[in-house]
Amino acid sequence: MTDVSTRILDAQQAGINHAAEILRGGGLVAFPTETVYGLGADARDGRAVAQIYEAKGRPAFNPLIIHVATLEMAQEIAVFNDAAQRLADAFWPGPLTLVLPLRPNAGLSALVSAGLPTVGIRLPEHPVAQRLLAAFGGPVAAPSANRSGKISPTTAAHVAAGLSGRIDAILDAGACSVGLESSIIGFDPVPTLLRTGGLPVEAIEACLGTPLASHTASETPNAPGQLTSHYAPTAALRLNAQTKRAGELKLGFGPDSEADLNLSRSGDLIEAAANLFQYLHELDAQNTPIAVASIPAKGLGLAINDRLSRAAAPRP
Ligand code: TXA
Ligand code: MG
Numbered sequence: 001m002t003d004v005s006t007r008i009l010d011a012q013q014a015g016i017n018h019a020a021e022i023l024r025g026g027g028l029v030a031f032p033t034e035t036v037y038g039l040g041a042d043a044r045d046g047r048a049v050a051q052i053y054e055a056k057g058r059p060a061f062n063p064l065i066i067h068v069a070t071l072e073m074a075q076e077i078a079v080f081n082d083a084a085q086r087l088a089d090a091f092w093p094g095p096l097t098l099v100l101p102l103r104p105n106a107g108l109s110a111l112v113s114a115g116l117p118t119v120g121i122r123l124p125e126h127p128v129a130q131r132l133l134a135a136f137g138g139p140v141a142a143p144s145a146n147r148s149g150k151i152s153p154t155t156a157a158h159v160a161a162g163l164s165g166r167i168d169a170i171l172d173a174g175a176c177s178v179g180l181e182s183s184i185i186g187f188d189p190v191p192t193l194l195r196t197g198g199l200p201v202e203a204i205e206a207c208l209g210t211p212l213a214s215h216t217a218s219e220t221p222n223a224p225g226q227l228t229s230h231y232a233p234t235a236a237l238r239l240n241a242q243t244k245r246a247g248e249l250k251l252g253f254g255p256d257s258e259a260d261l262n263l264s265r266s267g268d269l270i271e272a273a274a275n276l277f278q279y280l281h282e283l284d285a286q287n288t289p290i291a292v293a294s295i296p297a298k299g300l301g302l303a304i305n306d307r308l309s310r311a312a313a314p315r316p
Contacts, residue, residue, distance in 0.1 A: 006164045008156060011128045011173035019171050020135035023048075027168040028055055030145040030159045031132050033124040034178045035095045035198045036152040036277065037159050038067065038142030039167065040132075046109035049141050053111075055166040058148040063114040064141040065097050065182070066121050069133035074121050077106040077139060083191050083208055090207045093125035095178050095198030099186040112141045122182055128173040144181060145170075151231050151284065151311070154179050154277045161281075179274035180303050185212070196303035198273065231277075233284035237312040241291035249283050253293040263293075269300040276304055280311065 009015035011032070019029045026048040029040050039055065041048035043066045052064065068074045071088060078100035080088065087096060102108065102119040113119045121139075124130065133140060144152040145159045145167075153159045156172035163170075183197035185204065192213040193201060205211055244250040244258050252259025254267040261279045263272035272295065283290045292308055295301045 004165065004168060006160065006167055007169040008160070009169050009171045011171050013131070015171060016128065016131045016135055019132055019169055020137075022168045023132075023136050023140065026051075028052065028166075029132075030153075030156070030163065030167060030170040031129055031142070032126050032156075032171060032173040032176060033067070033129045033142075034126045034176060035124070035181050036154055036176055036179070037145040037156065037170075038065075038129075038140075039145035039159075039163065040067070040140040040142040042136075043112050043139040043141040044107045044109060046111050049109045049111045052141065052143060055163055056143065056146070056148045058143065062143075063116055063120060064112050064143050066108070066112060066119060066139045066141050067129065067133060068121060068123055068139050069130060069137075071123065073139065074123060076103070077108065078102055078119050078121050081187055081189075084185075084187060087185065087191075087204065087207060088123070091199055091203075092123040093130065094123075095125070095180070095182040096204075097122040097182040097184045097195075097197075099184060099194060108139065109141075118186070120184060126173070126176075128171060132171065149232055151233060151280045152181060152277050154274075158277070158281055175274075175278065177274060179276055179278070180300065180307065183303070196306045198300070198303065200299045201302060202299060231280070231307050231311045232313075232315060233280055233290065233311060235284065235287050236289045237308070238289065238291045239308055239312050240294040242293075244291050245289075248289045248291040249286060251279055251283060251290060251292045253295050256293060259293070263295070263304075267296075269296070269298075269304065273300045273304055276307065 099120045147162045154176040178198040180198045183199040184195035186192045186194045249260045252262040
């Protein structure tokens with residue numbers, strides 16, 4: 001879908017109803033969640049789902065997350081085991097995606113899960129996402145609303161910069177509060193961390209009472225973790241930088257007098273996560289090499305470091 005005019009919809013009930021109408025007609029709508037903006041389509045409509053891949057320019061082997069309004073709808077689509085049920089009870093609505101066996105009669109387009117027998121599913125917490133899902137009344141497939149390989153969008157303006165003219169509408173509800181994509185847990189059969197994200201690993205492990213297995217890279221990419229270069233700004237990015245070199249801009253963390261932007265002056269990882277993609281977008285607009293301070297590898301710092309190392313990886 002190229003050369004359509006993209007409408008910016010106000011996130012009041014009229015705008016939300018209009019967005020639900022576009023989804024019903026097989027169109028594409030970007031909408032806010034607490035993690036990042038998603039690019040939504042009716043998950044039961046194969047043509048609509050195919051347009052997501054087209055608009056993002058995304059490699060077709062990457063399955064999409066579906067978003068639902070209620071736990072009941074999730075249970076009609078996927079088979080929950082005990083551990084998955086415990087995580088859903090504790091953390092939904094919220095920044096957690098569960099990869100579960102897909103019920104064959106769930107009615108989803110096979111393109112959503114890229115032909116896998118499992119589906120990634122989540123119940124978002126953002127009130128506008130919830131109202132949109134309720135108004136639409138069905139499952140919405142939605143990857144992050146950016147061009148493939150680019151920085152994830154945490155504002156409607158980020159979405160417009162990448163996808164304007166390629167999608168029908170953007171529901172604008174300001175900045176996302178978490179700012180990192182959801183954490184993804186699979187069960188094959190033990191609970192396994194497929195992607196670090198907006199819900200800290202420690203919280204998930206405390207809920208389960210056992211450590212998570214971690215996913216080792218395999219031939220078939222099944223979380224963006226396996227695509228080495230991802231979330232990439234145009235300019236080069238240097239990690240664990242202590243001081244700024246000539247010509248660089250610095251993204252700081254903690255007290256840092258030479259930082260051009262600081263993820264969190266007080267060293268708060270939650271604040272840093274919320275600022276990460278916004279600041280990468282701002283630095284990217286300068287088209288100048290970026291030096292990034294080191295970030296502690298605990299809590300949300302694990303997900304922040306994952307995104308930064310992907311942004312710094314050699315480009316394809
Ligand atoms: O926070 C989020 O999760 C955002 C918002 C919009 O909800 N969505 C998001 O979607 O980050 P996306 O498509 O950019 O990343 C979803 C990742 C995919 O890269 C895919 O590899 C993994 O989830 N995934 C989805 N279904 C899967 C499945 N059946 N098995 C393994 N991984 C799956
Ligand atoms: Mg993404």
